[in-house]
Amino acid sequence: MKNHQINRWRGLALAGTTLAMLFSVLFSALPSIAAPATPSPAPSPSYSNDALLIRGTITNEKLPVAGVKLHVTGNGFDGTATTDADGKWIIEVSKKGTYDVEIQLDSLPKGVGLRDPEKSVRQADLTIVNTAGILFPLGKDTRVVQSFGDQLVIRLWSGLNLGLLLAVAAIGISLIFGTTGLNNFAHGEMLTFGALMTWVFYANMNLPILLVAVLVLILGGAFGFSQDAFLWKPLRKKRVGLNQMMIVSIGFSIVVRYVLLIIFGGETKVVSGSFQSVQLGPIVTTMNSVVSMAVSLVTLAAVALFLTRTRIGKATRAVSDNSALAASTGIDVERIIRIVWIVAGTLTALAGLLYGLQFQANWLTGFQILLLLFASVTLGGLGTALGATVGAMIIGFVVELSVLVIPADLKYAASLIILVLVLLIRPQGVLGKKQRIG
């Protein structure tokens, strides 16, 4: 028995060390990226505390760009802001609601364009918060007409990137569902937590990225562990029904989300301020994305090895399959569930870190991709970890490829429509077993 225990832990420790080593190799590519400048525009004293403000800073290669015009419309409001010598712009609006902010491309200096030319209009959401920060990352002018083939390659690349990210986050949902039967609606907040912690350690405290990753992963694991220990374990003991627990998780997600809003504020945080661009054929991407994809791939492989080769991984799958039977063979189900929550918390925090480094983050980040995560898990087959990965890749590709045929602001809708269609045709998902749908 003792021997088994030691073997078991050795297996886990081995997997852990391997993972850590791989991370250190992969992440060592990152420090070459200069520490990000953290623009923290102080509120101009001329505005009152409860004024509704939209603002931002426009920089190009870390130098402020003055004289850029931004056109703000919405809720009957129509106004223009211009950046000052520090590249800062600010505009006051009178009503709560959503506003469209359009950057006037012809007011940009010559040869400078948006890094993402599709996004010359961005939305400022002032329905709940009083200040919205809007960023227009500038870069080399990429406004060149691309052939369909090139566009396809670019979209496939983005789809792969998104799919891998979603997979890392979705495995947690899938493992939790498999072992406990809970559809965890508070999963997105674990991702937000990881991304915002990355902002704290990386952008604010300027710690080296490797240390940031270690801290974020530990905190993520601790967050997962404490959710289980203080919320879900007592509820399981109380024999609260699964649908009830699902509604509890919705309540919990609201609580966490708004606590994060109160602590961090509503504006988008610049997690990683500068990007080193990388050219791969027609694809122009950033070092952050390349590293992120590699990290995701390694993580997914490690999880697969963990689930199939280690004792704990096998026990996890046994509990997923039939927890009563697993318990009767001597598996400590509660311990497995605890480990699953820690693993899920760690993986999702990692997904948050990778997401933040590529796309920035705010208090709603995780919630906004929660439905994509659910779509991935349901598509692949609820409760199967491999299925979640497959589902996430499908969703990633659908989201990015759909932009070739439909407007970009409908790309998330496209993936959700795919989810509904799959449920219509094959409700158990791509890899799910038929009996799981009950």
Added chain:
Amino acid sequence: MDWGAIFTLAVKELISPITATYVLCAIGLSVHFGYTGLLNFGQAAFAAIGGYGLAIAILTLHWPLIPAALFGLACSAVFAVVLGIPTLRLRADYLAIVTIAAAEIFRYFMTTIGFAKVTGGSNGLSQFGQEFWKMNPFPDLDYGFGPFTYRNDQIFVMMLGWTLVAICAILVWLLMRSPWGRVLRGIREDEDAVRSLGKNVFVYKLQALIFGGLFASLGGMLFVLNLSNVQPQSWGTTFTFMIWTVLLLGGAATVLGPIVGTLVFFFLMSITQGILSGLVSIGALPFLSDPQVGQIRFILIGLSLMLLVIFRPQGIFGNKREMQFNV
């Protein structure tokens, strides 16, 4: 701190047409979840479809108000059928995921620039209420007393809202006493038993989904007519979760539950917010700013949702035996 003002504000919030909107949506959800056991997390979409259907029929199709309202209800029924066919045969938690997804899909479609000519995009639609306000039978005067003085327009929409609530509540009460209502409860308790009696469970569930959705759509119409505009961001998932909270507070499988739940909830919310704002203004809570007090409201919503479901799933009025979460 001005206790009188805080209390007055809370009472004003109680009788506002917005509260009536929430009550209507909660009545609809009580048909879905309380009586039939359907985990519908897309109630916001049903309300939004009512509001958008009305506004689009008036602005784009140039229909008069009443046919436009019927158009909104018809859209809502179609939505329920489209939503129900793939999901009502599946397990309850699938319905939850698909309804929440469908509500977001609808919101994306209303927000996209592609359909902005019809939907108004992210700015939404306005200027569709002229005919509605012309129907106001109250002469152009102030009504009420002291702080409870309202213009005739406000009185009109308030009266309309609470009359609708009364009619809908009576309708639900009558229907749930009917044989049809008994079948719905039977489905909630034991689907297979009902099926063995030769009832087509799927059709009953679909009817319940349509029927409950219509109440929410009525609520949505009231909401947009009261504000004279309809915007996509009003109908996010938070709206749905709020409806769930008020319904579970009152008691899901009761006629009075949705009404009392909503009233108690909004009253307590308003009082708490007033007290917190008061404490902030006298500097007793230095770590909070005024906008953050508004955000605390949502933390309270989340907390009450959690605590209710754990400790009192039957709500204020409900009967514990009537509250089956795992159908």
